[in-house]
Amino acid sequence: AEERAALKERIRRLLKEREAVLVAHYYVDADLQDLAEETGGCVSDSLEMARFGRDHPAKTLVVAGVRFMGETAKILSPEKTILMPDLDATCSLDLGCPADEFAAFCDQHPDRTVVVYANTSAAVKARADWMVTSSIGLDIVKYLHEQGKKILWAPDRHLGAYIQKQTGADMLLWQGSCLVHDEFKGIELDLLRAEHPGAKVLVHPESPASVVAQADVVGSTTQLINAAQTMDATTFIVATDNGIMHKMRIAAPGKHFIVAPTAGNSATCKSCAHCPWMAMNGLQNLADVLESGKNEIHVDPEIGRQAKRAIDRMLDFAA
Ligand code: 13P
Numbered sequence: 654a655e656e657r658a659a660l661k662e663r664i665r666r667l668l669k670e671r672e673a674v675l676v677a678h679y680y681v682d683a684d685l686q687d688l689a690e691e692t693g694g695c696v697s698d699s700l701e702m703a704r705f706g707r708d709h710p711a712k713t714l715v716v717a718g719v720r721f722m723g724e725t726a727k728i729l730s731p732e733k734t735i736l737m738p739d740l741d742a743t744c745s746l747d748l749g750c751p752a753d754e755f756a757a758f759c760d761q762h763p764d765r766t767v768v769v770y771a772n773t774s775a776a777v778k779a780r781a782d783w784m785v786t787s788s789i790g791l792d793i794v795k796y797l798h799e800q801g802k803k804i805l806w807a808p809d810r811h812l813g814a815y816i817q818k819q820t821g822a823d824m825l826l827w828q829g830s831c832l833v834h835d836e837f838k839g840i841e842l843d844l845l846r847a848e849h850p851g852a853k854v855l856v857h858p859e860s861p862a863s864v865v866a867q868a869d870v871v872g873s874t875t876q877l878i879n880a881a882q883t884m885d886a887t888t889f890i891v892a893t894d895n896g897i898m899h900k901m902r903i904a905a906p907g908k909h910f911i912v913a914p915t916a917g918n919s920a921t922c923k924s925c926a927h928c929p930w931m932a933m934n935g936l937q938n939l940a941d942v943l944e945s946g947k948n949e950i951h952v953d954p955e956i957g958r959q960a961k962r963a964i965d966r967m968l969d970f971a972a
């Protein structure tokens with residue numbers, strides 16, 4: 654515990670010395686989330702992380718999350734130095750959508766507006782017309798559908814299917830998935846709900862349709878935390894990465910949170926309700942990158958410029 658306290662103190666000092674700001678996601682270690690907040694950084698969902706990083710005057714951003722979040726920060730602020738605790742922290746959605754295969758898919762469907770999820774590489778974003786996050790994807794596709802556009806969506810098939818169902822838009826879906834959310838099970842959730850009749854169900858839309866169908870609220874991590882805070886219930890079943898529980902408990906003291914059931918138990922299921930890549934962010938590697946300046950995110954400037962158009966469209970729409 655003393656070592657933890659010492660590491661936190663070292664991080665606070667280094668953030669000041671480097672004039673750096675910490676931008677964290679709700680799925681990372683609770684200590685990192687707390688540090689981000691108390692040092693004037695932010696902890697939030699992907700949309701707010703992007704906006705906060707873009708608007709903050711600091712010359713160095715340290716992104717505690719996964720690689721696409723660091724890349725988005727760099728694309729929006731090429732002049733800033735973006736550091737990450739571990740550059741190997743990726744995402745199964747990003748891995749499952751290689752830029753060359755994606756470009757070929759787009760080439761086959763030139764009549765479609767290309768909408769990609771934030772959880773993709775810079776090169777995939779560069780091929781897109783729009784980038785969206787889970788908090789705003791539904792509104793943007795609804796808008797495009799009303800404009801009469803046909804959509805090519807990538808990479809998350811569950812989020813794509815959910816948006817398609819809600820909007821009635823013509824969407825061609827890439828078949829990617831998140832290895833964490835894909836594990837949530839509809840039948841087991843149904844049984845758990847029967848044990849907790851008054852519980853409300855909060856679901857991230859990367860979950861399978863059988864789980865989303867049982868949700869009281871479907872939304873981004875920030876939207877789910879807001880729901881936990883404002884909804885009139887004492888027990889919540891939560892289908893998203895369990896890193897979110899830290900903030901939910903702070904936001905809604907006295908309420909009771911249960912992680913939605915997954916397929917395996919912790920011995921057989923490597924990613925049961927916790928993202929292995931988010932888990933790569935820790936106090937030690939955060940302190941080390943602040944000290945050394947290593948682990949800088951680089952994005953090819955031309956790819957970055959092209960990707961920025963798709964991200965700016967979303968940010969302008971959200972504004
Ligand atoms: P949010 O934008 O909802 O925070 O989601 C990011 C993510 O990676 C979910 O798995």
Ligand code: SF4
Nearest residue numbers: 744745831832833928
């Ligand atoms: Fe990607 Fe899923 Fe991890 Fe989010 S939780 S970063 S979608 S693998």
